[in-house]
Amino acid sequence: MLNCINATETQEIRQPAVAGAFYPADPKELEKMVDDLLARAQVPEIKEPVLAVVSPHAGYPYSGPVAAYSYAALKGRKFARVVVISPSHFEGFSFASVYEGDTYATPLGSIPVDKVFAAQLAEKNPLIKLSTRGHGQVEGRGEHSLEVELPFLQRTLDNFKLVPIVMGEQSYETSRALGVALAKLIQGGAPPSPQGFDTLIVASSDLSHYHPYDDAVRLDHKVLKAIEEWDYLNMSQNFDRQTWEACGGGPIVAAMIAAERLGANRALVLRYANSGDVTGDKSRVVGYGSVVLIKDRAERSSKASEWKLSQQDRDELMRIAKRSVETVVREGKLYHCSTRSEALIQERGAFVTLRKKGQLRGCIGYIAPLKPLCLTVRDVAAAAAVQDPRFPPVSVTELGELEYEISVLSPLRRVSDIKQIKVGQHGLVMKNGGREGLLLPQVPTEEGWDRKTFLEQTCVKAGLPGSAWQDKDTDIFQFTALVFGERRTAEPVSFPEPDTRRRPDLPGQQAPDLRHP
Numbered sequence: 001m002l003n004c005i006n007a008t009e010t011q012e013i014r015q016p017a018v019a020g021a022f023y024p025a026d027p028k029e030l031e032k033m034v035d036d037l038l039a040r041a042q043v044p045e046i047k048e049p050v051l052a053v054v055s056p057h058a059g060y061p062y063s064g065p066v067a068a069y070s071y072a073a074l075k076g077r078k079f080a081r082v083v084v085i086s087p088s089h090f091e092g093f094s095f096a097s098v099y100e101g102d103t104y105a106t107p108l109g110s111i112p113v114d115k116v117f118a119a120q121l122a123e124k125n126p127l128i129k130l131s132t133r134g135h136g137q138v139e140g141r142g143e144h145s146l147e148v149e150l151p152f153l154q155r156t157l158d159n160f161k162l163v164p165i166v167m168g169e170q171s172y173e174t175s176r177a178l179g180v181a182l183a184k185l186i187q188g189g190a191p192p193s194p195q196g197f198d199t200l201i202v203a204s205s206d207l208s209h210y211h212p213y214d215d216a217v218r219l220d221h222k223v224l225k226a227i228e229e230w231d232y233l234n235m236s237q238n239f240d241r242q243t244w245e246a247c248g249g250g251p252i253v254a255a256m257i258a259a260e261r262l263g264a265n266r267a268l269v270l271r272y273a274n275s276g277d278v279t280g281d282k283s284r285v286v287g288y289g290s291v292v293l294i295k296d297r298a299e300r301s302s303k304a305s306e307w308k309l310s311q312q313d314r315d316e317l318m319r320i321a322k323r324s325v326e327t328v329v330r331e332g333k334l335y336h337c338s339t340r341s342e343a344l345i346q347e348r349g350a351f352v353t354l355r356k357k358g359q360l361r362g363c364i365g366y367i368a369p370l371k372p373l374c375l376t377v378r379d380v381a382a383a384a385a386v387q388d389p390r391f392p393p394v395s396v397t398e399l400g401e402l403e404y405e406i407s408v409l410s411p412l413r414r415v416s417d418i419k420q421i422k423v424g425q426h427g428l429v430m431k432n433g434g435r436e437g438l439l440l441p442q443v444p445t446e447e448g449w450d451r452k453t454f455l456e457q458t459c460v461k462a463g464l465p466g467s468a469w470q471d472k473d474t475d476i477f478q479f480t481a482l483v484f485g486e487r488r489t490a491e492p493v494s495f496p497e498p499d500t501r502r503r504p505d506l507p508g509q510q511a512p513d514l515r516h517p
Contacts, residue, residue, distance in 0.1 A: 017142020134166030170250025179257025205248025207287030437462025
C-alpha cells in the first residue's frame with residue numbers, strides 16, 4: 001500500500017534519517033518485515049470508530065511487535081489525513097513544530113504533507129508553528145520518533161496525506177493547545193476531504209526507560225492505567241513531576257484531548273511489552289504500549305467508579321491517619337507504616353480533613369495518584385495537622401479533640417457539559433493556565449450550594465474570577481470520592497507498631513499539594 005508522489009526539484013522533502021538503523025533501508029525487506037509484524041498482531045474486533053492510536057517508536061526488532069497492534073487495528077479503515085505527533089529527542093524548542101515542507105520520505109515512497117491543514121493548524125495558537133525544527137538533522141542525528149511510524153501507515157492505509165508534528169515542549173499547556181486546535185480544525189472540515197470526517201491521530205511514544213524489568217512493568221502500567229481511565233491531566237502532571245515516564249507523554253496527552261473533543265470516550269490497551277521481552281536482558285529495559293482511542297456508543301461504567309474499600313481497609317486507613325497525626329505532632333517526624341492490603345497499595349489521590357468541635361482544623365491532599373494509598377493518607381494527614389497555612393500547627397493538647405475524614409479520589413474526567421455535574425456526588429477541579437483549584441464533593445452539600453455556585457466557588461478557589469468556568473480556556477474536571485470519617489474520641493488513640501514483614505515503606509517523600517476544600 002504505497003503512497004508515493006512524483007518528486008520535483010522545487011519540493012522540500014524530509015529524507016529518511018534512520019533507514020538501515022531502526023528499520024530496513026531496502027524497500028522489499030521493509031515491506032516484508034512490516035507485513036509480517038502486522039500479520040502476527042492479533043487484535044480484537046473493534047467495530048467502533050478509531051480516532052487515535054498510541055504507538056511506540058524504537059527500532060523495529062524491539063518495539064515493532066507492539067506497534068503492529070496499533071496499526072493492525074486500522075486494517076480496512078480509510079483515512080484521508082493522518083496527524084502524527086512525536087517528541088523531539090535531539091533538539092529543544094518551545095512549541096509544537098508542524099512540518100512546513102512538502103513530503104516525508106521513507107524507503108517505501110514519499111508521503112505528501114497536507115500543507116493547507118498544516119498552515120491552518122499553525123494559525124490556531126502561538127504554541128503551534130510551521131517549522132522544520134525537530135524534523136531535520138542535529139549534529140548528524142535525525143529525529144526517529146515520527147519517521148518510524150510511517151512505514152506502518154504506508155502498509156496499512158491507502159492515499160492519505162500527512163501532518164507531521166514534533167513537540168519540543170511537552171507541558172500540559174502546549175499539549176492542550178495542540179489538542180484543542182486539532183479538534184477544532186478537524187471538526188470544521190478544513191480543508192474538506194472527499195471522504196468526510198476521516199482524520200487519524202497517531203501519538204508516538206515509548207514508555208519508561210532503562211529501569212530493571214519489574215520496575216519498568218510497574219511504572220508502565222501506571223501510565224497505561226491512566227490512559228484507560230482517561231485521566232490525562234493527572235498523567236501530564238505526573239510526567240512533569242517525573243513520577244511517571246513516557247518520552248512522548250505530550251503527544252499522548254494532545255492526542256487524548258483532541259480525540260475526546262471529537263467524541264472519543266474509551267481507550268483500549270491492545271499490547272504491552274518491553275525490550276527485555278525481546279533481548280532477554282532485563283537489567284535496563286524500555287517499555288512499549290499500543291493503545292487505540294475509540295468512540296464507544298455504548299454506555300459503560302467506569303472502572304474507577306467500581307472501585308471500593310472494605311470496612312477493614314477503611315478502618316486501617318483511619319488508624320494510619322490518626323497515628324500519622326499523633327506522630328508528627330508529638331515527635332515531629334513522619335510515621336512509618338506498611339500494609340498487607342492489596343487495595344491500600346494501589347495508587348490513589350486522597351485528602352484528609354481534620355475538624356475540631358465541628359470546625360475545620362486542616363485539610364490537605366494529593367489530587368494525583370502519586371504513591372500507594374496508605375502512604376498518601378499518611379502524608380496528607382500529617383500535612384493537614386502541621387502544614388495547612390490557614391491554621392497554626394495542631395498541638396498535643398488538641399489531639400483528643402480532632403475529628404477525621406478521609407476522601408479517596410477517583411481519576412479526573414473533563415466535563416464537556418456542566419449538566420454532567422451532580423452536586424453532592426462530584427468534586428471539581430478548575431484549571432486555566434497555571435491556576436488550578438479543587439473542591440471536594442461534600443463541600444457544596446455542606447454549604448448548601450447549587451451547581452452554578454459550586455462552579456463559581458471552585459473558580460475562586462483557583463484564584464480565578466467566579467465566571468471563569470465559562471471561559472474557553474478553562475478546563476473543568478470532575479471526580480467522585482469515597483468519603484468516610486470517625487468522630488472525636490475522648491482520649492488520643494494509641495496504636496500497636498505496624499507489621500513491616502510484607503511491604504517496607506517506599507523511599508522518597510514529596511510535598512503534598514496545598515489544595516484545600
